[in-house]
Amino acid sequence: MALIDVRGLDLPPRLAGVSFSLEAGEMLGVIGPNGSGKSTLLHCLAGLLPCRGGIDFDGRPADALPPRQRARSIGLLPQTCDSAWSLSVEDVVALGRLPWDDRDEGAMRLAMQQTGVEAFRHRKVDHLSGGERARVWLARVLAGRPRLLLADEPIASLDLYHQRSVMETLRRYADAGNGVVIAIHDFSLAARYCDRLCLMHGGRLDAFGTPAEVLTENRLTRVFRVPVHVDLAARPPVITTQ
Numbered sequence: 001m002a003l004i005d006v007r008g009l010d011l012p013p014r015l016a017g018v019s020f021s022l023e024a025g026e027m028l029g030v031i032g033p034n035g036s037g038k039s040t041l042l043h044c045l046a047g048l049l050p051c052r053g054g055i056d057f058d059g060r061p062a063d064a065l066p067p068r069q070r071a072r073s074i075g076l077l078p079q080t081c082d083s084a085w086s087l088s089v090e091d092v093v094a095l096g097r098l099p100w101d102d103r104d105e106g107a108m109r110l111a112m113q114q115t116g117v118e119a120f121r122h123r124k125v126d127h128l129s130g131g132e133r134a135r136v137w138l139a140r141v142l143a144g145r146p147r148l149l150l151a152d153e154p155i156a157s158l159d160l161y162h163q164r165s166v167m168e169t170l171r172r173y174a175d176a177g178n179g180v181v182i183a184i185h186d187f188s189l190a191a192r193y194c195d196r197l198c199l200m201h202g203g204r205l206d207a208f209g210t211p212a213e214v215l216t217e218n219r220l221t222r223v224f225r226v227p228v229h230v231d232l233a234a235r236p237p238v239i240t241t242q
């Protein structure tokens with residue numbers, strides 16, 4: 001049974017007829033031009049935007065899940081995160097435990113280790129660099145241990161070391177039997193780490209499948225309106241503009 005099964009999601013004019021499913025243990029990369037609907041799709045999956053169509057989670061309609069169970073099962077890292085208060089790193093990470101009504105030290109420590117933020121756990125989050133802050137907010141979602149983790153551009157502000165480290169953390173999180181969905185603009189990392197890709201274009205699903213099925217030169221050139229060169233046999237895969 002699919003972990004999440006999405007049928008005909010509609011939110012005019014931002015999303016139209018989006019259908020796909022994802023198994024537990026899989027990592028799905030959502031790619032597409034700016035404004036193509038990636039964040040909108042993630043927010044619909046998280047239940048934060050009302051849309052038409054059906055979303056089944058673990059075989060049950062997601063909107064029938066009690067709010068607390070839904071918050072425990074589906075975790076979202078938004079594209080931009082901020083706090084109105086000057087919180088410490090560990091206070092931000094503890095927010096991820098709110099659906100569980102606890103402050104599970106083990107889950108929090110593991111999440112901080114996975115994202116490399118444990119060394120500054122007592123510092124104020126607004127005194128950190130942009131990339132450090134981004135990893136703290138990812139730690140918040142990981143601390144909640146959701147069955148489905150949705151992350152909107154989790155590596156956009158990270159350096160090369162942390163891009164790879166976060167992709168490996170998310171890959172391992174999926175391998176442990178969870179589902180991971182990430183919006184991502186780096187196709188090389190998407191091809192390397194994701195099982196499947198979902199290419200959004202103008203609010204519609206232009207293509208869905210393995211990286212080899214989706215990342216073809218003709219399709220990317222058409223959708224991104226720039227000549228694209230693809231070499232998926234290279235290690236790591238190469239996808240560049242010409």
Ligand SMILES: Nc1ncnc2c1ncn2[C@@H]1O[C@H](COP(=O)(O)OP(=O)(O)OP(=O)(O)O)[C@@H](O)[C@H]1O
Nearest residue numbers: 014032033034035036037038039040041079183200
């Ligand atoms: N709150 C909103 N109300 C109305 N329209 C919105 C809202 N947020 C985004 N949109 C529009 O919905 C469309 C899809 O936006 P979305 O943020 O999902 O794109 P995206 O693919 O995530 O883009 P990016 O790569 O720039 O992050 C865009 O046309 C955008 O202008």
